[in-house]
Amino acid sequence: MPELPEIETVKNYLNKVFLNKEIISAKITNRRLRKLIPDSFEKEITNAEIVKIYRKAKYFILELDNGKSIIWHLGMSGTVENKSKKNYQKLKHDHVVLEVDGGELLVYNDARRFGMVDICESAEINQHSCFRDNGIEPFEKGFDEKYLKEKLKSKRINIKTALLDPKVVVGIGNIYASEALYYAGISPFRESNSLTKVERNKLIESIVMVLDRAIKAGGSSIRDYKKPDGEVGYFSLSHAVYGKEGQKCPNCNCDFEKTEGIKKSFLGGRSSFYCVSKQK
């Protein structure tokens, strides 16, 4: 399920193939995603050139030369792949196909249809409902201990759930929330406002580290995620705790008889993995 690193990977790949290309056509077979794709979508993007491709939270953005931007979210099962027009055979859940100058296709496939495709004025993108209430980007300079203190001071929910809240910080999904808390040595059950300054610093450091590592590894894959060229990501092999219930944690020196390995609990309705010995 695409989190920040996966979108970063998608964005990097799309930049290699689709930057400065003109959109020749847009074909939509199913408008019913998490949000309905606007009726005007095809008309608004056809014959426009893609002038900038970037990531914003868990979305990637295709900025066009006509003042519009396409906002794209992959939900949890969505993939975008680059295919060539002459070999393309439509798959069951291909919902959107953009053809660009030169015959390359950008194919969006999403079995579970949790994704989203929308269009807005580029100048107003920060006011779009997807972004206007968002917190900071994890790689932004201002993502520091003071910022986190301010955001968490009134929050009594567990820190694991708080990390998934885009109003606090964007881009962290269920996998990297568990991973970051493990490396920070903080229990996912801790009340958000109970973290000390030292812990907040450690948490920020861990978040940046796990995201950065995942980006360098090309995004992770549980079962759904594929890089745009079809190659499956591989960072899941090095998850420390996510999906590792009952196993030893990395470099484990815990009393395994006592801890019985990595634990799984549900927090905020989401599965969470942690080591009772290393996370306090």
Add this chain to the structure above:
DNA sequence: ATGATGTCCTGGGCGC
């Protein structure tokens, strides 16, 4: 204001 819960959606994996 905050948080808890439900909703969207489908395929894969499981138990019987």
Add this chain to the structure above:
DNA sequence: TGCGCCCAGGACATCA
């Protein structure tokens, strides 16, 4: 083998 059930997930709506 096949059926029913549960789970995965991000964002948002709707309650208390």
